[in-house]
Amino acid sequence: xxxxxxxxxxxxxxxxxxxxxxxxxxxxxxxxxxxxxxxxxxxxxxxxxxxxxxxxxxxxxxxxxxxxxxxxxxxxxxxxxxxxxxxxxxxxxxxxxxxxxxxxxxxxxxxxxxxxxxxxxxxxxxxxxxxxxxxxxxxxxxxxxxxxxxxxxxxxxxxxxxxxxxxxxxxxxxxxxxxxxxxxxxxxxxxxxxxxxxxxxxxxxxxxxxxxxxxxxxxxxxxxxxxxxxxxxxxxxxxxxxxxxxxxxxxxxxxxxxxxxxxxxxxxxxxxxxxxxxxxxx
Amino acid sequence: xxxxxxxxxxxxxxxxxxxxxxxxxxxxxxxxxxxxxxxxxxxxxxxxxxxxxxxxxxxxxxxxxxxxxxxxxxxxxxxxxxxxxxxxxxxxxxxxxxxxxxxxxxxxxxxxxxxxxxxxxxxxxxxxxxxxxxxxxxxxxxxxxxxxxxxxxxxxxxxxxxxxxxxxxxxxxxxxxxxxxxxxxxxxxxxxxxxxxxxxxxxxxxxxxxxxxxxxxxxxxxxxxxxxxxxxxxxxxxxxxxxxxxxxxxxxxxxxxxxxxxxxxxxxxxxxxxxxxxxxxx
Numbered sequence: 060x061x062x063x064x065x066x067x068x069x070x071x072x073x074x075x076x077x078x079x080x081x082x083x084x085x086x087x088x089x090x091x092x093x094x095x096x097x098x099x100x101x102x103x104x105x106x107x108x109x110x111x112x113x114x115x116x117x118x119x120x121x122x123x124x125x126x127x128x129x130x131x132x133x134x135x136x137x138x139x140x141x142x143x144x145x146x147x148x149x150x151x152x153x154x155x156x157x158x159x160x161x162x163x164x165x166x167x168x169x170x171x172x173x174x175x176x177x178x179x180x181x182x183x184x185x186x187x188x189x190x191x192x193x194x195x196x197x198x199x200x201x202x203x204x205x206x207x208x209x210x211x212x213x214x215x216x217x218x219x220x221x222x223x224x225x226x227x228x229x230x231x232x233x234x235x236x237x238x239x240x241x242x243x244x245x246x247x248x249x250x251x252x253x254x255x256x257x258x259x260x261x262x263x264x265x266x267x268x269x270x271x272x273x274x275x276x277x278x279x280x281x282x283x284x285x286x287x288x289x290x291x292x293x294x295x296x297x298x299x300x301x302x303x304x305x306x307x308x309x310x311x312x313x314x315x316x317x318x319x320x321x322x323x324x325x326x327x328x329x330x331x332x333x334x335x336x337x338x339x340x341x
Numbered sequence: 342x343x344x345x346x347x348x349x350x351x352x353x354x355x356x357x358x359x360x361x362x363x364x365x366x367x368x369x370x371x372x373x374x375x376x377x378x379x380x381x382x383x384x385x386x387x388x389x390x391x392x393x394x395x396x397x398x399x400x401x402x403x404x405x406x407x408x409x410x411x412x413x414x415x416x417x418x419x420x421x422x423x424x425x426x427x428x429x430x431x432x433x434x435x436x437x438x439x440x441x442x443x444x445x446x447x448x449x450x451x452x453x454x455x456x457x458x459x460x461x462x463x464x465x466x467x468x469x470x471x472x473x474x475x476x477x478x479x480x481x482x483x484x485x486x487x488x489x490x491x492x493x494x495x496x497x498x499x500x501x502x503x504x505x506x507x508x509x510x511x512x513x514x515x516x517x518x519x520x521x522x523x524x525x526x527x528x529x530x531x532x533x534x535x536x537x538x539x540x541x542x543x544x545x546x547x548x549x550x551x552x553x554x555x556x557x558x559x560x561x562x563x564x565x566x567x568x569x570x571x572x573x574x575x576x577x578x579x580x581x582x583x584x585x586x587x588x589x590x591x592x593x594x595x596x597x598x599x600x601x602x603x604x605x606x607x608x609x610x611x612x613x614x615x616x617x618x619x620x621x622x623x
Contacts, residue, residue, distance in 0.1 A: 204552065241546055241549040244542040244545050248541070248545070251593075252534060252593070254611075255593040256530070257618050258614070259530070259589030259592035261526070263526050263585040263588040264585070267524075267527045268527065268621055268622050270484055270513070271622045277560070277562050280556075281556050282618075282619035293600050294600075297600055300600065301600060306544045310536075311534070314537050318582065319579075323576060326576075327568045327572040333539045334565050336540065337564035337565045340561065341551075
């Protein structure tokens with residue numbers, strides 16, 4: 060049982076953590092820290108938070124677990140203030156979609172003072188944002204990747220793992236660099252490609268969107284994602300993302316040449332190979 | 342009321358037409374023509390078809406409406422035999438995903454003998470195939486594009502429109518060339534891009550697919566589509582498809598350069614523009 064859970068950023072993810080922790084009785088007290096009094100008041104009123112504050116130091120005081128639930132670049136910017144504010148016994152984790160830079164920053168801070176940080180990435184979310192779409196069941200059966208390194212203390216990893224499992228998630232471990240390649244492949248590259256697909260399809264035939272059916276809606280659903288969130292993710296995971304774009308462009312050239320060349324059997328075989336790969340996705 | 346409806350090809354689309362026509366009482370008799378006796382027998386047994394045959398001429402005899410529900414290249418290959426077998430009063434339509442080549446073939450045949458053809462493209466379907474996934478409600482609220490030309494008789498267009506509307510669909514009209522550009526933009530390009538995305542993401546990080554979440558599943562759902570069907574569609578709509586790939590590649594280069602260049606505001610604005618475009622999709 061967590062005595063005091065502090066959540067910095069009470070949007071879709073932070074709000075869902077508050078609701079899930081409340082619904083499952085994981086924490087005695089839940090404190091929310093945010094930038095907008097009116098929005099925080101909603102979460103207090105509906106019982107997800109016991110208390111809300113705009114003051115980071117005030118909100119973190121006495122917390123045994125802190126979850127940083129802001130966009131990745133905000134997490135990196137606030138980490139020094141968080142490390143300065145928390146007590147020695149406080150465990151800090153986050154929900155950032157990229158892990159390399161955040162974990163490096165946390166380790167640099169930990170070299171100067173006691174600071175117990177374990178990176179987390181809950182693979183749950185939505186193209187919609189804000190506390191209004193937060194749900195107590197967001198993490199049920201979701202995958203959460205935690206990213207300890209050789210200097211992370213095993214009990215801290217265990218506590219963070221228990222926390223996510225307590226909300227119904229399945230927890231996997233990856234080192235931060237592998238994590239960033241994995242999410243480039245299954246999330247950041249797909250977002251970038253879908254952004255380009257929506258733009259390119261519209262330029263090619265502006266009248267076409269009126270005829271869009273379920274296939275187009277599903278394929279391009281993530282195209283409605285938040286521009287600030289995704290600019291920051293792309294910025295933060297630029298290296299892995301651009302390397303994955305290179306692999307994508309190679310594949311695009313291959314299938315394009317097969318279409319141009321008119322070798323029907325080779326094109327069928329290429330698509331069949333993709334179909335088999337896609338069928339390995341649970 | 343159709344006296345005799347003949348459906349050539351009793352898979353997902355042809356089977357769904359049979360079931361919908363049956364459920365809504367649109368046809369007195371429904372005849373299915375296919376290549377596999379066992380599979381056709383299932384549709385007779387469950388009441389979707391009154392009769393099934395492997396013989397095209399036999400199956401088309403006396404039909405007042407014929408629906409060609411095969412892959413596009415099969416439709417083109419069989420059109421001359423269909424035109425030779427049907428009576429003067431028979432109306433023929435199809436479900437092919439590309440319309441330019443099919444409509445051109447039908448018009449060439451109509452120049453030599455009476456042959457009443459109106460191209461149709463029901464924008465409904467699935468990445469799954471076969472009669473086993475056919476549904477009586479597949480066309481409810483779906484969009485069907487019919488593609489008359491200046492030589493198509495208006496009563497024929499009206500009959501085909503009534504037929505699709507009778508199954509609950511919304512019918513739009515486009516000329517065949519515009520239709521082919523529209524479906525390149527919202528269907529064929531997205532399929533090609535998703536095929537390349539699945540291949541490229543897997544090459545970049547083969548371990549990543551084990552962590553795929555809902556976003557990746559939705560984005561790549563069409564990546565599990567039938568290789569033969571899609572090779573044929575790509576072949577048939579090659580010109581529009583390759584032109585749309587050019588527009589896509591331009592957009593890809595733009596966003597890639599913005600990620601490389603690190604101009605956060607410009608990247609945000611580019612993604613925001615895409616988000617607004619995506620939000621115009623119903």
